[in-house]
Amino acid sequence: MTTSAEAGRAATVRGRLRPGLLLPLGDPADGAWLAESAARAVLLRAAGQVPGVVPGPLRVGLPEGDGESEGEPATEAPLPVPPGGLAPGPLRIAADFAAAGDRPLPVVSDELRAALFAAAGTELGLRAVRVDLRVTDLLDDGVTAPAAPEPPAPTGPTSPGVTDPLSTVVRAVAGVAALTDVVGPPVDRAPGRLRVEVAVTAGRRPLDVARAVRATVTVVAPEGTAVTVLVSDLR
Structure with missing residues (x-):
């Protein structure tokens, strides 16, 4: 059961991420999460490279329904989930886009879906099982789609002062x-x-780095400690 203090902390985290969730990376045993704001920047960049696509709003979260997707049940987290985080399991990407009128829309949609799947898995390590697209505008024939705006720079905090001796190992x-x-x-x-x-x-x-951090920390942490890693930003 989530306490009121935990719920308040989760709301604070989402606000600091402007807005966003903490998305599970890799498999449940990886014990790693990625800020949605960081994931969104990578996915929008991949979408903007598809010819004829002007990306719009994009979100990553749980598949619609009861938390199950493609017959795959939601996974019980074997390691502590951070405040504002989703439990390990399949993810859904929902993206709006405008399309140039000089390319067949089904072709553009297929290319965009493939690009988002590839970026989620290959570049980030997210287990996306579904990409839902919505066309918000069709540009006139012969009009070249304007260049997609660069995703906003990450707005996470700067490096804080850290006194814990483990910080040297992590860095x-x-x-x-x-x-x-x-x-x-x-x-x-x-x-x-x-x-x-x-x-x-x-x-x-991010998944590869998080795995390396977790492996390194597990070696020096007391035996039996549940070690998890949160990637808040890409710099």
């Missing part, structure tokens, strides 16, 4: 750009659990 992991404090302290310790929050170097796959 040494390849692909870690900085430690951050969106959800809580960059190194958040509690009985039986430890969560590390980082920004990942742009161009590195």
